[in-house]
Amino acid sequence: MAERIDYFEVAKEPLKAMTKVEQVLHESSIEFELREMVKLRASQINGCAFCVGMHTDLLRKKSVPQEKLDFLPVWEEASCYSSRERAALAWAESVTLLAETKVPDEVYEQTLDHFSEQELVDLTWCIAAINTWNRMSVAFRREPEKSA
Template sequence: MTARLDYFRIAPDMLKPMLALEAVVRGDGLEHELVELVKLRASQINGCAYCLHMHSRDARAGGMDQTRLDLLPAWRESSLYSPRERAALAWTESLTLLAQTGAPDEDYAGIAEHFDEAERVQLSLLICAINAWNRLGVGFRSEHPQ
């Protein structure tokens, strides 16, 4: 794979709002492991190698067990994820695959059970942000470090 262009170098001012959103969604409210699981799951679905590399490294640096990372694609069949994480992962898949899912009521009910209203907004913005980063990474063929 060959990178198409370095969007950070070419348009740093255009990325400032994305970076500001990233700072907000990483702020207080959501646990670090939950944030990384959401980012990894969306990046798996979208096939963004750059983001998978970055967020798996960040998750391990934050102390996440490698087995939880390995089993993430099969989170529905694993007991390693809490009910709160499971609700977040279902919502992640719903919003990432929006054209296919239509964000079903059952997935929203799952996050409503485990997240307060502000956390639901924060989680949804987190999912929106990682999907935007994935689209930039895949679209411009961003290369992960070797």
């Protein structure tokens, strides 16, 4: 598929704002590996090849075990994820698919078992941000970057 509008060039002010959001999230209470796994899972759900490639590469560079990358689409059936990671992934899926899930109370309660209020808000901002990036990249068919 051909890339459409280069939104990085056309909308520089919103891009600066989103970049600032990412900088704030980088300093948030959510650890890097978990933050990136949540971004990767949301990107898989949204079918964003650009973001899947980017977040997979970031996790590989941080030496995240390959099995965590391999089994992410089926995380509920894999034993390699901690209970905290499972809670974050369930929350990420519910928030990403909110039109379908309405973010059930059960998922909310399970997530609060593993995250403080601050962490849950930070995690949710992370999910909201990646969903924005996914929608822009899919809508404008941003091509995945070539691996080095």
